[in-house]
Amino acid sequence: MSTQTVTIARLGAQGDGIAQTEAGPVYAPFTLPGETVALAVNKAHGTLISVKEPSPDRVEPKCRHFGPDGVNGACGGCALQHASDDLYHAFKRSLVIDALKSKGLTPDVAPLVIAHPGERRRAVFTARRTEKELLLGFNQAESHHIVAISECPIASPGIVSRLATIRKIAAAMASSAEPFRITVLETNSGLDLAFEGIKLADRQRRLTVEAVLGERGIARVSLNGEIIVEPVKPAIDFGSVTVSPPPGGFTQATRPAEEAMAKLVLEHVGKAKHVADLFSGIGTFALRIAQRARVHAVEGDDKALKALDFAARNSQGLKPVTIEKRDLFRRPLMAQELKAYDAVVFDPPRAGAEAQCHELARSGVKKIAAVSCNPVTLARDLAILTAAGYRITSVTPIDQFLWSAHVEAVATLEKPQK
Template identity: 40%
Template sequence: MKQGTFASRPRKRRPKKGAKSPQDGRKIDAEVETIGGQGDGLVHLDGALYFAPDTVPGDRITARVGAARGGGHVLEDIVRHEDGPTRIRPFCGHAGACGGCVAQHMSDAAYRLWKVERIGEALTRRGLGDVEIEPLVTTPLGARRRLTLSAVRRGGKVSLGFNARRAHRVVDLEGCPLAAPALCALFAPLRDLFAALAREGLALDKAVQVLLTACDGGLDAVFRASCAPNLNMRQRLVDFAARFDLARVSWDNADGAGPEAIVVHREPYMTFAGTRVALPQGGFLQASAEGERAITAAIARRVGGAARIAELYCGMGSFTFALAQIAPVFAVEGFAPAVRALERAAGRAGLGGMIRAEVRDLDRAPLDARELKRFDTVVFDPPRAGAAAQAAALAHGAARTIVAVSCNPATFARDARILVDGGYALQSLTPIDQFAYSAHVELVAGFAKK
């Protein structure tokens, strides 16, 4: 089997989570054959499939057979006797333990191939394997402007970082080489803050999260816990925001009401195509400015000549304002605060005649063929679950051009199959590595009416 490629295998019934197998605990000797979709090395032995984390094709290993997962078994306690030709030394000391990255041990060429083939395999499964996939667009280290960190206390010590791979254990970190320096600088102070909040009554026996965003207008933090902050906790948060110059600190206690602003020193905002847009508390944002620019450019070169654009799942306008430089845009999004922020920004920028926005749950109420008649071009950027209902409506529409943005190759391929069956041709596809060294990959693809 060719090194660095996917193994095609039939779908099997998934075992129950945590289910054990008679093979559990048995040791095997094997050579890793290829890389799977989640970044594990794959081994086929005696008719069984095994997943070997942190390995590359050509690694010769001895390992213990662990729990069943995804039609195979996870290998544990892996000992490498010989390294495969594409193995390199990870640049982060937490690689292999931290669940944020799964591919730092791959050479650059092998890594790029793996990311592209993740998309190719998903398309092939839907009978769309002949589409042109362009070279992977990468993003640099230190570019991530948004992180979700977890904090938990064990044995009197607070750990802050990301979850371990396939585990609820938090890997304690001092920083992350993928993250913006301004975010890394908060790791140690946040650990101390969580310890102080615990002394004031915050339960840390289970992980509490904080969403950090490096905005154009300063740092934004949203704490997520199962309880509301008491008065002493609020004072700790106010003091922390003042000491480290955070633009805003909010608290979301999962009661369904959304985050509460604890302190706002100034409005956190992002700038899209020269237009300043206020960041809604907890609102969606592309992971990096570099990734956002790459996606915007890939969309723009596919919608040239558009007369009227429908932008679906528009968020707070990451692409809306760039699209409005091409043609009038009807922007639709289900998260009301994002739509309000977009509308206010468009009004302040004098773009009310070019941008119209609507709050709408497109999964439950997609734009139908009658509504879509007004637009010759449609851009849609759904969440990971994709946009099956909206894709079905688009397949019956008359738009000349459709551009899809996706962070999930599997659901993209499903939606692409719907569009192709409805009379569209899937044209070139741009893969974008927004989430470097993870198993995730972003893509932008164009469809043309036949």
């Protein structure tokens, strides 16, 4: 390890500043382009010692836990609280632009749909019992060290105001000193706490039930997908349809980002009469589309699909919704099957929808809306479709994970009619 004074050239894809040295690039968290900084350098990693010449884009972080001098250590939940809004927003948009360019795609990319503090309705905490207390917080970047938090500016007030309650329930759940995860979702009816990584004995189960029944604002507690206690069924809304997500099930992290994505998808689908929603999850798009068109929802997760189906069957005013459990990575809808639809929406995990896009490319479906949490795989998938004659009509980056290096995007495509 050596101490070096360097100038930061640019931001990397993970939000670290990158300095070019004689030995190659050095990646330094908590730095910004144009800054002169002192680093402790170990191979390609630089630990910030001091900022000798700060960037005019450097701002005061919003959270006491952020940065190398953060309380209890540098919380790994955020990467860019020290960047001005202008720099940060340009960085997020550039992630999408650069990924598309890497595949030879140069469509117009809309301005970033920005995120705001206090919008995150879903957060994943790490917890561990110690001899003195229960630690609850986020892991330090690239570390198993838990930064115990007392605030979180990205999380909703409904979550932050109940951190003590979450700790109380987690303490009742903890059966050893091993770390475990808690996914917290704020719903219409209270917090949904999904625990993973705990072996729960009968005594802990009883303690947990007692802890929950004595606390307000908790809708459900589950462990590894099994409901332990459910004082009230968790509920979230997709347009006019109310859905109860399965324990630990995937939901979009913020309501504003979800609504922005849904608006783009619905506008593109337009007057289509029969729509396929692939990787449908619990119905984020399918149940909104069903208010105007027939929908076939395809999803590999059985619990998510059952939640979608139950909501559709128990909501009035929807067009017919059919469901299909199918692993779209191994068995995508084939081109011939896709011919039944006027429009297709797909929202896959980070791995993208490569196999499905090859079939879409052969299908001739008129309209496609691609929703993605990974610009790299989105660019690959769009390249497959454009090579088959599809035209990209819009790309919109959407910030859902504030001050992180993650960005969502919605791309819309059309097949020119001959």
